[in-house]
Amino acid sequence: MAVWALGINHHTAPLDLRGRFAFALDQIAPTLQGLRQSLAGGGQHDSVETAILSTCNRTEIYCAANTPAIGHTLDWLARSGGVSPDVLRSHSYQLEEGLAARHAFRVASGLDSMVLGEAQILGQMKNAVRAAETAGALGTTLNQLFQRSFAVAKEVRSSTEIGEHSISMAAAAVRLAGQLFEDLGKIRILFVGAGEMIELATTHFAAKNPQHITIANRTMERGEKLAARFGAEVMRLSELPDHLHEYDAVISCTASSLPIIGLGAVERALKKRKHRPMFMVDLAVPRDIEPEVKALRDVYLYTVDDLAHVVQTAQAHRQAAVAQAEAIIDSGVQSFLHWMDQRSPQAGVVPLIQQLHEQTDVWRAAEIARARKRLAKGEDIDAVLEALSRGLTQKMLHGTLAELHSGDAEQRAQTVQTVSRLFLRAQSKSTL
Numbered sequence: 001m002a003v004w005a006l007g008i009n010h011h012t013a014p015l016d017l018r019g020r021f022a023f024a025l026d027q028i029a030p031t032l033q034g035l036r037q038s039l040a041g042g043g044q045h046d047s048v049e050t051a052i053l054s055t056c057n058r059t060e061i062y063c064a065a066n067t068p069a070i071g072h073t074l075d076w077l078a079r080s081g082g083v084s085p086d087v088l089r090s091h092s093y094q095l096e097e098g099l100a101a102r103h104a105f106r107v108a109s110g111l112d113s114m115v116l117g118e119a120q121i122l123g124q125m126k127n128a129v130r131a132a133e134t135a136g137a138l139g140t141t142l143n144q145l146f147q148r149s150f151a152v153a154k155e156v157r158s159s160t161e162i163g164e165h166s167i168s169m170a171a172a173a174v175r176l177a178g179q180l181f182e183d184l185g186k187i188r189i190l191f192v193g194a195g196e197m198i199e200l201a202t203t204h205f206a207a208k209n210p211q212h213i214t215i216a217n218r219t220m221e222r223g224e225k226l227a228a229r230f231g232a233e234v235m236r237l238s239e240l241p242d243h244l245h246e247y248d249a250v251i252s253c254t255a256s257s258l259p260i261i262g263l264g265a266v267e268r269a270l271k272k273r274k275h276r277p278m279f280m281v282d283l284a285v286p287r288d289i290e291p292e293v294k295a296l297r298d299v300y301l302y303t304v305d306d307l308a309h310v311v312q313t314a315q316a317h318r319q320a321a322v323a324q325a326e327a328i329i330d331s332g333v334q335s336f337l338h339w340m341d342q343r344s345p346q347a348g349v350v351p352l353i354q355q356l357h358e359q360t361d362v363w364r365a366a367e368i369a370r371a372r373k374r375l376a377k378g379e380d381i382d383a384v385l386e387a388l389s390r391g392l393t394q395k396m397l398h399g400t401l402a403e404l405h406s407g408d409a410e411q412r413a414q415t416v417q418t419v420s421r422l423f424l425r426a427q428s429k430s431t432l
Helices: 015-020 025-040 070-081 085-091 097-108 120-134 140-159 169-180 196-206 220-230 237-246 263-272 291-295 304-311 315-342 349-376 381-404 409-430
Strands: 002-009 049-054 058-065 093-096 188-192 212-217 233-236 249-252 278-282 299-303
Touching: 002 015, 002 070, 002 097, 002 140, 025 049, 025 058, 025 070, 025 120, 049 120, 049 140, 058 070, 058 097, 058 140, 070 085, 070 093, 093 097, 097 120, 097 140, 097 315, 120 140, 120 196, 140 315, 169 196, 169 278, 169 299, 169 304, 188 196, 188 237, 196 212, 196 220, 196 249, 212 220, 212 237, 220 233, 233 237, 237 263, 263 278, 263 291, 291 299, 299 304, 349 381, 381 409
Parallel strands: 188 212, 188 249, 212 233, 249 278, 278 299
Antiparallel strands: 002 058, 002 093, 049 058
């Protein structure tokens, strides 16, 4: 079974290019279906397993199939984003086997995040796995890869201090706002959207006790639910242009494929504000706020990439933790590759191992049942245990002894070598 990963992230691709490949959670199932159909078109990947992780900082495709098809996967993703394969190739990373596993483990552990050690990516990864599973696109191999990713991430967080000194994107936004406004307790803040990122940002800003908080969202019900937690007002997204001028700070993060706050709306808002400054943070990918807004004199607009310079603090404190985390990941990768080797169809060991377990379970159950009957009759415990162990060993050796007594001299000689290697070597090791 081949495993590969293809992706772009904040290290390899600019924000606007990442925006072309952003998939909302409700788009994942049909997108996975399209990818699997495309890969199956050549007839070589009918049973391909797929999963897509899409966040504001990355879009990654994980696949497993009998034969690798990383080039085909790249061509499909390029078409879906409306760019040439060459452009995507120049901004992407293509990983196979152990390198793909290592990358997944590092992502889950927060080592590949813009905010080193941040925990949000683990939840996003679990959501991606659930989406793939619901879509019927997740098979045994990818499921094992991701479950091991989660286990490694848990060990990294419990065994190291990787997240102790990190600052979140939301906290970075608060820090920047504090540089513009003398007192955050006197500003009016508008949050656009009601997803996880906005919830996190609202929590951080609410801790500064701003004068007023409003949640603007496409669906009122979800906006009201979030607003109730912070004593905020709710606004329909369609009302935003008429009220934009009322807010000193605007934090936006929606799943819209097109900007929802345009240059004209911000210019009109500034005019009504008599050019008092506005602080704006666009956490969405693709963008929620038109990039031209950044050129306006009285607007301080920051994107997720702009915040990267703020969140890279306390780096020295985390270097020892990073080294520890990488060691844990190395061990996890080796364990996964060993599991893959055991499942190799060429080796044929998985069915044989299953048959051996099934056969020994039958023998064990029969001897235990016999032992229980003898104990119920009041027989001596030591005698029963002796009989149980003798019965098991006789059953296990019966086929081997029969082979040693059958066949011609050459076959017996080969059998002797095999039996010696399997049984006598194991015996000598166990006595060490």
